[in-house]
Amino acid sequence: MIVGTGGGADVNAHRARSAMGRYGEGLAAKLLAEAGMTVLERNWRSGRTGEIDIVARDGDVLVICEVKTRRAGPFEHPMAAVTPRKAERLRDLAERWIQTHGGAPPGGVRIDVVGVLLPSRGAAVVEHVRGVA
Numbered sequence: 001m002i003v004g005t006g007g008g009a010d011v012n013a014h015r016a017r018s019a020m021g022r023y024g025e026g027l028a029a030k031l032l033a034e035a036g037m038t039v040l041e042r043n044w045r046s047g048r049t050g051e052i053d054i055v056a057r058d059g060d061v062l063v064i065c066e067v068k069t070r071r072a073g074p075f076e077h078p079m080a081a082v083t084p085r086k087a088e089r090l091r092d093l094a095e096r097w098i099q100t101h102g103g104a105p106p107g108g109v110r111i112d113v114v115g116v117l118l119p120s121r122g123a124a125v126v127e128h129v130r131g132v133a
Contacts, residue, residue, distance in 0.1 A: 024069025024116035025053055027126050031114060032056050035128070037063060046096045050089055054114075055097060060107030064094040069116040079115040079129060087111065087133035 029039050032054065041055040054065035068081045082090075090111050098104050111133040117125040 020069050020071070020118070021067070024114075024118075024124075025067045027116055027124055028065065028067040028114035028128075029054055031126050031128055032063070032065065044093075044097060046093055046100075049096065050093050052090070052093050052097060057105070058107075058110070060105050062094070062098070062105045062107070062109045063112055064090055064097070064109065065112045065114060066090055067114045067116065069118065072117055072119040077115065077117070079113055079127065082113050082132060090133060 025042060029042060033039055035058075037056040037058045039054060039056045042053065044052045044055055046052075052064050053067040054063075056063040056065060066082055066086070068079065070077070070081075094109050094111065098109065110131050112128060112130050113132050115127045115129075117127075119125070
């Protein structure tokens with residue numbers, strides 16, 4: 001007889017967070033495009049090092065964009081999730097992206113954050129902060 005591990009709730013919670021994250025990344029990509037940027041890649045992975053949510057171009061500047069999506073409530077603001085350690089990892093990922101894509105662009109690299117706050121009702125609140133790290 002096989003006995004369940006009771007992990008079904010954990011799996012469902014993970015799926016819900018993943019779906020929420022994908023939704024937030026879609027809103028962020030749309031916002032960046034509407035701001036005149038060109039989205040080059042989404043969810044670029046560098047082995048086990050990590051993932052860049054969105055890679056975009058803003059003129060001749062390469063933009064590495066971290067997207068944080070949260071439900072409204074008594075939790076921290078989405079932007080607070082980008083700690084100094086996370087910013088350092090984003091800089092490392094940016095360097096890896098540049099190495100695998102032919103070098104740095106003439107305008108350099110900028111790291112941005114898009115925070116997406118999902119209220120219980122109404123439209124999402126999307127905030128874009130440029131040059132955080």
